[in-house]
Amino acid sequence: PLAHVFGQMVDNHYWVRRALHMTIVDSPLNTIDYAKEVQPHLFISVPRIYEKVYSNLIAAIESKAILKIGLKIPGLSSLLKKKLKAAAGFSNTRFAISGAAPINPDILQLFQQLGIPLFEGYGMTENTAGATLNYHGNNKIGSVGKAVIDTEIKIASDGEVLIRGDHVMKGYYKNQEATDETIIDGWLHTGDVGKIDDDGFLFITGRMKEIYVSSSGKNVAPLVIEETMKSIPLVSQCYLVGDGRKFCSALITLDMGIILRDKLNIDPNSIPKDPIKQNEMIVDKGSALSDFTDSEEVFNEIKEKIDEMNLKFSSPEQIKKFTILPRDFSIDDGELTPTLKIRRKIINDNWAAEIDNMYSS
Numbered sequence: 001p002l003a004h005v006f007g008q009m010v011d012n013h014y015w016v017r018r019a020l021h022m023t024i025v026d027s028p029l030n031t032i033d034y035a036k037e038v039q040p041h042l043f044i045s046v047p048r049i050y051e052k053v054y055s056n057l058i059a060a061i062e063s064k065a066i067l068k069i070g071l072k073i074p075g076l077s078s079l080l081k082k083k084l085k086a087a088a089g090f091s092n093t094r095f096a097i098s099g100a101a102p103i104n105p106d107i108l109q110l111f112q113q114l115g116i117p118l119f120e121g122y123g124m125t126e127n128t129a130g131a132t133l134n135y136h137g138n139n140k141i142g143s144v145g146k147a148v149i150d151t152e153i154k155i156a157s158d159g160e161v162l163i164r165g166d167h168v169m170k171g172y173y174k175n176q177e178a179t180d181e182t183i184i185d186g187w188l189h190t191g192d193v194g195k196i197d198d199d200g201f202l203f204i205t206g207r208m209k210e211i212y213v214s215s216s217g218k219n220v221a222p223l224v225i226e227e228t229m230k231s232i233p234l235v236s237q238c239y240l241v242g243d244g245r246k247f248c249s250a251l252i253t254l255d256m257g258i259i260l261r262d263k264l265n266i267d268p269n270s271i272p273k274d275p276i277k278q279n280e281m282i283v284d285k286g287s288a289l290s291d292f293t294d295s296e297e298v299f300n301e302i303k304e305k306i307d308e309m310n311l312k313f314s315s316p317e318q319i320k321k322f323t324i325l326p327r328d329f330s331i332d333d334g335e336l337t338p339t340l341k342i343r344r345k346i347i348n349d350n351w352a353a354e355i356d357n358m359y360s361s
Contacts, residue, residue, distance in 0.1 A: 035089025
């Protein structure tokens with residue numbers, strides 16, 4: 001989005017420098033529809049958009065034997081990959097970037113297996129968007145890449161990621177106190193926690209302000225856990241709870257598009273992108289969203305998947321209880337940012353009763 005510094009850099013500068021043809025999307029909800037029509041060479045987005053594409057690709061592959069088997073057969077696999085790329089809007093894509101929030105490594109793996117060059121990068125407004133990036137020949141899935149040219153990155157003693165370079169801001173406008181807290185000895189203190197491996201790849205493990213400390217003193221980074229759980233097809237959002245608690249729990253929201261596709265057997269191409277229209281379609285089909293959010297069958301289906309995903313994490317990080325909420329998080333309710341990242345304080349306030357109930361029972 002143009003409100004984002006990366007959008008400003010690419011849409012207003014790189015676009016002109018490289019004489020690219022730029023297509024303006026009328027709404028983030030329609031991004032993939034536009035991509036299918038334009039088939040862009042360069043595609044930059046947030047993980048939420050790629051999650052939707054991934055879900056549809058997985059559903060198509062799992063439901064059609066010709067795809068499931070054919071993708072393993074040389075020759076035929078090339079033809080099928082070409083068709084899948086075109087159906088997703090990436091047939092001409094030379095470079096795709098995911099940023100602004102962590103992306104599930106499974107998404108990156110599938111895209112690259114299909115020949116879609118999707119890479120994860122990292123940066124923030126304070127360093128003009130880009131600090132690290134994976135790319136062809138230098139890609140390690142799970143990392144956010146190596147430092148870009150003229151950029152230095154190091155890890156502080158407390159695990160915080162520090163950045164130095166000419167593209168780092170001089171300071172916050174008319175806020176010297178915030179500037180002094182953020183830029184120390186020429187290094188930008190990002191507030192992110194990470195590590196650098198022996199090959200120079202940076203791995204982000206969480207936000208310092210978002211690290212939970214359980215009642216037993218264990219540190220838990222929610223971001224990676226949340227992104228992992230969002231790979232469950234029915235799950236739209238996962239919000240981890242656990243700061244100061246005896247165990248981790250989660251608030252889960254359902255993806256209405258997946259309900260329409262998998263539970264009501266609607267053709268994915270006929271499913272509207274607007275959540276309001278998705279809800280109307282559910283009603284038109286003789287159901288209600290509550291039929292699924294209150295469903296014991298749906299609860300058990302998600303529980304089985306969460307139990308499976310829990311095996312990837314240590315005991316203090318595992319989700320012991322969860323609640324399916326009656327609606328999805330939204331920008332209008334203040335629970336999501338314009339780049340679709342969750343706002344923890346607002347979610348805590350909006351759903352305090354549901355959170356407390358998981359620890360009182």
